[in-house]
Amino acid sequence: MTVSLFNVWKEFRFDAAHQLDAGPGGDPRYRRLHGHSYQVEVWVRGPRTEFGWVVDMGELERRLQAVHADLDHRFLNDVDDLGPPTMENIAAFVWTKLVDMPQLHRVMVKRQQNGEGCEYYGPQFAEGAQ
Template sequence: MSSPTFEITKAATFDAAHHLPAGGPVGSPYTRLHGHSFRVEATVRGEAQPPVGWVADLAELESALRAIAGELDHGLLNEKPGLESPTLERLCLYFADRLGPAFPGLCRIVVSRPTINESCALVLDRGNGEA
């Protein structure tokens, strides 16, 4: 029998403003500056590791996730390198790029805007944490 595989998930929230850059849909309200409340979830997959018997330290995952969300909180997303066009897809990549090195089992990032029922999921290669 093979060892069981587990998935652990932590979430964080942040509020930020953004707009789609010029060249987006003509006449779209998305090109005007506006803001959202965001929720981001990070999932790490793997076997329970000795000596503790966990996939990863949930407190470390939470701390890393909150630190990244804190960098974005109450800011203009367009000003962050890599988020010049701050779509949900790019936000997923932003979090994955920053969490991946510390959490090689990172397998999924979900960024959502709960108040408007929108979300995007990035599923990562299980083996190395890269898309």
């Protein structure tokens, strides 16, 4: 018997401010306080359950609302456990908040106004990438 896998996702948006250390020779604009509008997609992967879905989207929405509250209209430099407020660290932060979801597959963070984004597949892929 073949098991079919499905990818489903839910997204949320948030606005936040941050400052970044541009490093030697980096763009000095990063050091100034500035903000972005972010779009976050959380993807889960798996077979359909006996209910006909991969994940209860209502439960996923409740979980994402809690993450949204941690990030929306915040100064990201002050968010505990985020680290330097890069797209990469935001993606890892969201993953960490949802890591107990066994179907969690991918977190994508986008700044569409800049045409930028980041995909994160969790720490299990980093171990085999060396």
